[in-house]
Amino acid sequence: MEEYEPRTIESKWQRRWEEAKLYRTEADEDSESFYIIFAYPGISGFLHLGHMRCYSYTDFIARYKKMRGYNVLFPAGAHPTGNQVISLAKRVREDDPDIIAYLKANGATDEDILFLDNPDGIIEYFSRSYIKEWKNFGIQINWDHFTYTSREDYSKFIQWQFRKLKEKDLLTQKPYYAPVCKNCGPVAVDPSETDLSKGGNAEIQEYTLLKFKFGNRYITAATLRPETVYGQTNLWVSPEEDYAVVEVAGEEWIMSEAAAQKLLYQMDDVEVTDHIKGEEMIGEKATAPMIHRDIPILPADFTDPDVGSGIVTSVPSDAPYDWIALKELKDNHGLLEKYGLEDIVKDVEPIEIIESEGFGTNPAESIIKEMGITSQNEVEKLEEATQKIYRAGFHKGKMLDISGEYTGMPVQEAKDNIKDDMLDSGEADMFYDLSEEVICRCGTDVVMGKIPDQWFIRYSDEELTEKSKAHAKKMNIKPETYANTLPDTLEWFQDRSCARLGNWIGTRFPMDKRWIIEAIADSTLYPAYYIIAKHYNDDKFQADQMTVEFFDFVYLGKGEISQVSESTGIDIEVLEKVRNDFLYWYPLDINLGGKEHMTVHFPVFLMNHVSILKEEHWPRGILVNWYLTMTGGKISKSKGGAEPIPDVADRFGIDTLRLYYAHSASPFVDKEWDEKEAFTYRKRLGFMWRLINRIKSADGGGSSVDDFLESRFNRLLEKAFSFMDDHEIRKAANVVFYDIPAELEWYFKRGGENSALLDRLGETLIKLTAPFTPHMADELGEMWDIEYVTEEQIPEVRQEAISDAAEGREEYLRSVLDDIRNILSIADVEGDTIHIYVTPSWKKEVLKKALTETEKGMGLMAVLSKELDVPPKKLSGFLRSVLEDIKKNRAAAVSAMALDEMKILQEDKSFIEREFEAEVNVHLASEDVYDPANRKDKAAPGKPAIYIE
RNA sequence: GCGGGGGUAGCCAAGCAUGGCCAAAGGCGAUAGACUCAAGAUCUAUUCCCAUAGGGGUCCGAGGGUUCAAAUCCCUUCCCCCGCACCA
Secondary structure, three states: OOOOOHHHHHHHHHHHHHHHOOOOOOOOOOOOEEEEEEOOOEOOOOOOHHHHHHHHHHHHHHHHHHHOOOEEEOOOEEEOOEOHHHHHHHHHHOOOHHHHHHHHHOOOOHHHHHHOOOHHHHHHHHHHHHHHHHHHOOOOOOHHHOEEOOOHHHHHHHHHHHHHHHHOOOEEEEEEEEEEEOOOEEOOOOOOOOOEEEOOOOOEEEEEEEEEEEOOEEEEEEEOOHHHHHHOOEEEEOOOOEEEEEEEOOEEEEEOHHHHHHHOOOOOOEEEEEEEEHHHHOOOEEEOOOOOOEEEEEEOOOOOOOOOOOOEEEOOOOOHHHHHHHHHHHHOHHHHHHHOOHHHHHOOOOOOOEEEOOOEOOHHHHHHHHHOOOOOOOHHHHHHHHHHHHHHHHHHOEEOOOOHHHOOOEHHHHHHHHHHHHHHHOOEEEEEEEOOOOEEOOOOEEEEEEEEEEEEEOOOOHHHHHHHHHHHHHOEEEOHHHHHHHHHHHHHOOOEEOEEOOOOEOOEOOOOOOOEEOOOOOOOOHHHHHHHHHHHHOOOOOHHHOOHHHHHHHHHOOOOHHHHHHHHOOOHHHHHHHHHHHHHHOOOOEEEEEHHHOOOHHHHHHHHHHHHOOHHHOOOEEEEEOOEEEOOEEOEOOOEOOOOHHHHHHHHOHHHHHHHHHHOOOOOOOEEOOHHHHHHHHHHHHHHHHHHHHHHOOOEOOOOOHHHHHHHHHHHHHHHHHHHHOOOHHHHHHHHHHHHHHHHHHHHHOOOOEHHHHHHHHHHHHHHHOOOOHHHHHHHHHHHOOOOHHHOOOOOOOHHHOOHHHHHHHHHHHHHHHHHHHHHHHOOOOOOEEEEEEOOHHHHHHHHHHHHOHHHHHHHHHHHHHHOOOOHHHHHHHHHHHHHHHHHOHHHHHHHHHOOHHHHHHHOHHHHHHHHOOEEEEEEOOOOOOOOOOOHHHOEOOEOEEEEO
16 A cells, blocks of 8 residues: 555646646536536635635535536626725835745745736736636636636626616616725725725714804714714803814804815815814803704814814713813813803703613713723723713713704604704705725825715615525525525615726726726626626627627517628627526526625525526525634735745645634634644544545445445445535545445454455545545546546445444444443442343333333333233333433434344454454353352343443 | 635534434554564554443533523624735
């Protein structure tokens, strides 16, 4: 037997598979199709072990389905849409040392890097790198279908898709607020975003900008709690601050300079025309919105020009900051005197507006007392207090009777109503801001900007939502929890912006060429495109021939083939072939992707199918996989932290890594990468290698253990199939790599050597391993003269071989061994001779009666005592324990009945002797035999008495 | 905030839907032994506590409850984690 050398085997088989083009599959009406994809990767860096988990799962399922008789289509592509590619190229161009180091660490040469200073170079280099990595992992993708989203042909497909959405009235334009860099344009605010140098965790705040009439001008105050307007008592202004006066649509608004600068990006025709010192407003009054009451303007130093408008409306009843500031102001006589505020301030008192559970009607005051806050300098405590009150108020609060038409309304509801009313009456406007400072890579601030005519896909559409929900319920979605939540996700899924202005990679919006379709929107229907991509790759037609009529025909069956052929210049036969391929492969059986897709990609994937394709082409299944993590959190392509794959692959071998993915955790939990653990899988494969060789070298005939092995093997085979069909990858791998081998080991231990049987089961076993560890399977298959195990079918379960009786015998032996071992471990004996006493027949009689007439309970005693010649005391004692056992485990009692224990023990006596290196004597307990310790009375059906000396 | 998922023995991780073969699979680690006497190798056994005869005790985040019987069902409570739209 040769040693297991994974790397040699793996390169050998990968080469052969490639040469034989085993990945290739064609539509074939005679066999059932199975179409599976994984969510293609965006191009933003090298693949790492985290990605490979997802691709490996896809491959396990694809290979398994293939080996179960399906005709499988498993294509792949890449997704360069967006600006990641552009920013990567830019960083290379700028010789960013981090990026250069990252590229080199992953095997890029200096020459490669020269090539990577432009987006096209990046796309080409990385898509090649991805393909190489997939091949290296033995992932059997059908390369004929490969495509990526920046190709001309792909764009034709996307444009068609958007025309269809437009036709169905699912596109709309409306204003939108999104983060923009003042210099570079739109950016994403996200912790993993490489285009930011600061502030990835910032959240978008939606303020209501309240307008207070102040002479001819308006003072503005931004609030997150518009429902508290009824409790306004005053405004807080910083005396030292130099506020800007901004002209907006013929009005003059007062706000901090910083706020004014932000406003420039959110409203049209905004201009700073003047400035006003905070001091000048102190002591004056302004008319508050909604309540139309004049409230005083008071000095405060906690206002921050960078937050909101830099001016705060004060609601001391519900805002701890306001409450404590007001209190401190009242006590600060020096300050009051300075501005002449004594008379004004003494009348300012909190106004109760909301009643919330646990805090009463004056929540700010009660929480401040509760938390012992004494000064506005206790910022942390005040923040916490504010949060607590907000939560209590928002969820459980009710508006008090001061709030006019909103009286009694839950806060949750009142909030939006009050806001909308003020927006309608022009007393307020919207103002967007980021919760913390965000800086672009270029060093410029990121602010919230308005896009007045943003394109949206109308996912809120009721009909679309309902149809999608109904279909989602019919789909095969794993895990179960996601199947349950997807309909809800579809329900709250709102309109989604689908295009953006600026220089991005992607498809031009067909109705308005200024826009580029963004990355989520151009990757929803693409499984349908892979089918066409193959024919485009074969040069059957050019991109400019891919017209609306072409796609309508292929996907929707619209139009006359001859006419379509004429208008597009594509051969009729080609059109027919493409259309038939689509009909054959579609619908998609499984879309497999990471958990990050649950609330983003999968919903739109489904809804676009529902909105555009016919019902029979809507997807059948979704499978979600969780992450492979590394200490320090999620692995990120762009941020590194992951060991380059080639190094890991060399050390462990690909099959080891594949088995690691398959077995170390369920697909539906995050898994921490653990090298030591990976090594144990390397050892496991060594074990499998030797086991299969051992199987092949068997040269014996039949024995009593054969039926057991055959039965157990088929039972486990059935289990493996059912786990695979359920996408319970880990459980299936456990059966194949652990449970079945354990039974084979027992078989050998018991002296099984049936070469015919082992040959057959061994062949099935390597086929079972093939979806997981295909290289090893093919190598081992050579012993069976199989050209490609991975191209074979896994045999069906032989139901007729499954037998409780055959397995019962071995179970019984195992339990006898366990008992002997147990006794040996606690008893102080030599262990040279083992006496085994088999149950007397009357005990079997009792068990039999008890099993058939359990309900009679102890009433059986009378019957049995007549039938059996056994002392009543012994009989009742045994009967009681038998009834107990049956109650606990009826099945075990039944199988104990079926055993011919005497026969089994006598036949397998030598086996027990070998195991314990002892002499074994088997007795019948009912006979007068050697029994110095008086054990034989303990013998019961299925559990012989044992005496060791 | 909205939505979701968890807490099981030294660690990882099954089980929980359909309560009873559950002291609780499997793996890792650890211990002992075998073999080699080099190995992250391989094999065997042990690994909650007590026990010189196959037994007993305690246990599945915490606290209650239902039941003849609960890791599994119900209630309360504490603690962790994850996703959330121009990031793919």
